[in-house]
Amino acid sequence: MPRSFTPKVITANALLKGDVVYLTNADTWTRNLSDAVLLTDEADADLRLLQATAQTDVVVGAYLVDMQSGPSGPEPLYFREAFRRKGPSNYAHGKQEQF
Amino acid sequence: MYSYTDFDKSFLASRNAQFRTQVERRIAGHLTEDEFKPLRLMNGVYLQLHAYMLRVAIPYGTLNSSQMKMLAHLADKYDKGYGHFTTRQNIQYNWPELRDIPDMLDDLGTVEMHATQTSGNTIRNVTADHFAGASADEIADPRPVAELIRQWSTDHPEFQFLPRKFKVAVTGSESDRAVTRAHDIGLRMVERDGVAGFEVIVGGGLGRTPMLGKVIADFLPREDLLPYLEAIVSVYNLLGRRDNKYKARIKITVHENGLEKIRDLVNERFVEIKARFSGIDQEVFKTIQAQFAPPSFKEGDTAIFEKSRASDPVFRAWSDTNLHAHRADGYDIVTVSIKKHGATPGDVTADQMRVLADIAARFGHDELRISHEQNVILPHVHKSDLPEVHCILKANGLGTANIGLISDIIACPGMDYCALATARSIPIAQQIATRFDELKLEHEVGDLKIKISGCINACGHHHVAHIGILGLDRAGVESYQITLGGDHTETAAIGERAGPGFSSDDIIPAIERLIAAYLALRKAQDETFIETYRRLGLTPFKAALYPESAEQSHAA
Numbered sequence: 001m002p003r004s005f006t007p008k009v010i011t012a013n014a015l016l017k018g019d020v021v022y023l024t025n026a027d028t029w030t031r032n033l034s035d036a037v038l039l040t041d042e043a044d045a046d047l048r049l050l051q052a053t054a055q056t057d058v059v060v061g062a063y064l065v066d067m068q069s070g071p072s073g074p075e076p077l078y079f080r081e082a083f084r085r086k087g088p089s090n091y092a093h094g095k096q097e098q099f
Numbered sequence: 100m101y102s103y104t105d106f107d108k109s110f111l112a113s114r115n116a117q118f119r120t121q122v123e124r125r126i127a128g129h130l131t132e133d134e135f136k137p138l139r140l141m142n143g144v145y146l147q148l149h150a151y152m153l154r155v156a157i158p159y160g161t162l163n164s165s166q167m168k169m170l171a172h173l174a175d176k177y178d179k180g181y182g183h184f185t186t187r188q189n190i191q192y193n194w195p196e197l198r199d200i201p202d203m204l205d206d207l208g209t210v211e212m213h214a215t216q217t218s219g220n221t222i223r224n225v226t227a228d229h230f231a232g233a234s235a236d237e238i239a240d241p242r243p244v245a246e247l248i249r250q251w252s253t254d255h256p257e258f259q260f261l262p263r264k265f266k267v268a269v270t271g272s273e274s275d276r277a278v279t280r281a282h283d284i285g286l287r288m289v290e291r292d293g294v295a296g297f298e299v300i301v302g303g304g305l306g307r308t309p310m311l312g313k314v315i316a317d318f319l320p321r322e323d324l325l326p327y328l329e330a331i332v333s334v335y336n337l338l339g340r341r342d343n344k345y346k347a348r349i350k351i352t353v354h355e356n357g358l359e360k361i362r363d364l365v366n367e368r369f370v371e372i373k374a375r376f377s378g379i380d381q382e383v384f385k386t387i388q389a390q391f392a393p394p395s396f397k398e399g400d401t402a403i404f405e406k407s408r409a410s411d412p413v414f415r416a417w418s419d420t421n422l423h424a425h426r427a428d429g430y431d432i433v434t435v436s437i438k439k440h441g442a443t444p445g446d447v448t449a450d451q452m453r454v455l456a457d458i459a460a461r462f463g464h465d466e467l468r469i470s471h472e473q474n475v476i477l478p479h480v481h482k483s484d485l486p487e488v489h490c491i492l493k494a495n496g497l498g499t500a501n502i503g504l505i506s507d508i509i510a511c512p513g514m515d516y517c518a519l520a521t522a523r524s525i526p527i528a529q530q531i532a533t534r535f536d537e538l539k540l541e542h543e544v545g546d547l548k549i550k551i552s553g554c555i556n557a558c559g560h561h562h563v564a565h566i567g568i569l570g571l572d573r574a575g576v577e578s579y580q581i582t583l584g585g586d587h588t589e590t591a592a593i594g595e596r597a598g599p600g601f602s603s604d605d606i607i608p609a610i611e612r613l614i615a616a617y618l619a620l621r622k623a624q625d626e627t628f629i630e631t632y633r634r635l636g637l638t639p640f641k642a643a644l645y646p647e648s649a650e651q652s653h654a655a
Contacts, residue, residue, distance in 0.1 A: 018147075018149070018197065019150055020148070056132055057126075060132050078572075079572075079577060080572070083514055084149065088515035088516055090443045090446075091179075091443075093193075095149075
């Protein structure tokens with residue numbers, strides 16, 4: 001039996017603005033986690049990460065992060081990604097201004 | 100204050116122009132991120148959780164009003180209308196876009212400011228006592244020395260690729276307000292038989308392996324300073340470890356090799372280097388020193404100060420906590436609290452920056468300081484002006500009377516901003532300040548230093564806090580560990596870990612139990628928290644923090 005694989009999303013920071021972006025199914029980048037592609041196959045995730053990392057003129061520091069499937073798309077499993085999705089807790093700045 | 104020479108101006112302009120082309124090449128795809136990253140870091144540009152961050156140096160924490168106004172301009176034009184003062188006397192902007200940063204650096208250049216060497220494995224912004232040039236207990240003003248070190252270390256060709264970052268702090272006073280024992284090099288200005296010199300401390304640092312610095316030279320003649328510093332850094336440059344980032348700071352080099360060996364190597368190197376300096380450094384020092392001449396202090400009646408104290412309890416409370424003795428008759432040093440209850444420690448809006456600049460220009464001999472405790476200092480204010488200064492501060496959300504009290508908390512940006520953080524710091528600081536304000540207890544509790552770091556790197560100085568809080572990630576949950584008994588002053592000490600961590604819900608009640616225990620345990624109202632802790636040790640405080648385990652051991 002293959003070992004279990006926690007579903008993942010590819011995330012990075014945008015080169016120009018520096019804000020958090022996620023890879024979509026079309027290999028483009030979205031600022032909204034709900035529109036990100038949830039990768040459930042390890043080999044696919046590794047390949048997509050390589051391709052995402054190669055987009056150096058668009059993003060910086062792409063990595064895979066554990067997520068779970070929720071009613072409106074992928075949801076963070078850990079608090080660090082929850083803050084990246086939302087923005088800081090001391091001001092309503094960052095993504096919480098937009099979404 | 101130091102004014103740039105034509106050389107300084109053209110150096111900075113060419114450096115900024117160079118960085119502008121580096122940014123353009125990165126955006127055009129001619130530089131990879133791996134190539135660009137060390138270049139941006141050398142110019143103070145980080146990529147954080149939500150955005151880029153620009154760290155601007157405020158050398159030895161000293162600013163004039165036009166510089167403060169420029170910081171406000173940057174906050175308005177390129178950021179979200181505020182800036183964050185840090186524990187290394189710098190200011191950070193949390194939301195700039197990459198394309199704008201070269202313009203920000205050019206704007207800073209117009210007021211003789213820069214972001215050079217605010218990051219990277221170089222000699223960082225030199226910090227100093229924030230009461231420099233003003234405090235009554237000062238032997239000498241450390242800022243000319245700090246400026247000399249800034250000039251020597253900026254773009255120093257030998258020290259651009261050190262094993263790790265390198266931080267220097269200078270104090271000219273017996274009371275150590277610059278945390279010299281927790282720096283790679285700490286300098287204390289001393290006098291021996293009427294001759295001015297330095298006590299040189301090496302190998303201090305916080306982070307994952309906290310260590311207090313050791314005295315490598317108990318009296319270094321003032322004219323030997325630069326060759327001696329160069330000797331220390333060059334010995335470290337060769338000997339410091341490059342195989343492991345966590346063992347690369349000079350504190351580890353000193354610890355692994357022993358102080359005696361380091362001292363011998365430094366002395367050997369010093370002899371080689373000394374002759375090369377040929378006295379030019381002393382000529383430069385003299386011209387720097389002349390620019391730090393004290394302002395012409397005014398004389399005047401201070402009756403209105405006493406009258407306001409008698410008639411206005413709010414002013415009296417503020418003047419009790421936020422003033423410090425000045426060397427000049429009739430003057431006080433004002434610490435403006437950037438710790439309003441419930442606000443983010445160290446955050447100042449652009450409007451507040453302009454208010455502070457105007458006060459400095461009108462009442463403060465055009466000088467401002469940033470403290471490592473994330474407050475703003477007006478170093479020279481005549482007592483007769485204090486009621487009006489207080490009135491303006493109060494009207495602009497800057498009148499909080501809490502310096503040195505439980506709500507005057509140091510907090511790093513933590514996981515609200517920082518890519519390295521393992522937990523949040525800011526909300527913990529906000530909640531502690533709000534809670535003790537509600538309880539109306541902070542004046543009763545008195546002198547207390549709480550410092551919070553959101554990761555083991557300890558930017559929030561938690562190791563040297565009376566009550567230190569370290570935020571960690573424990574299996575995906577924020578967990579806060581308490582250390583007790585640290586001290587950042589001339590009696591420096593590293594705090595002791597109290598026990599297991601607390602969740603974000605449990606940390607505020609834990610601090611409350613700790614304070615209740617202190618109030619019950621202190622011998623008299625004037626015995627401070629740290630004095631009580633030193634008298635009784637960890638045990639009774641640990642029992643207050645962990646009542647269940649205390650009960651269990653009592654039952655057994």
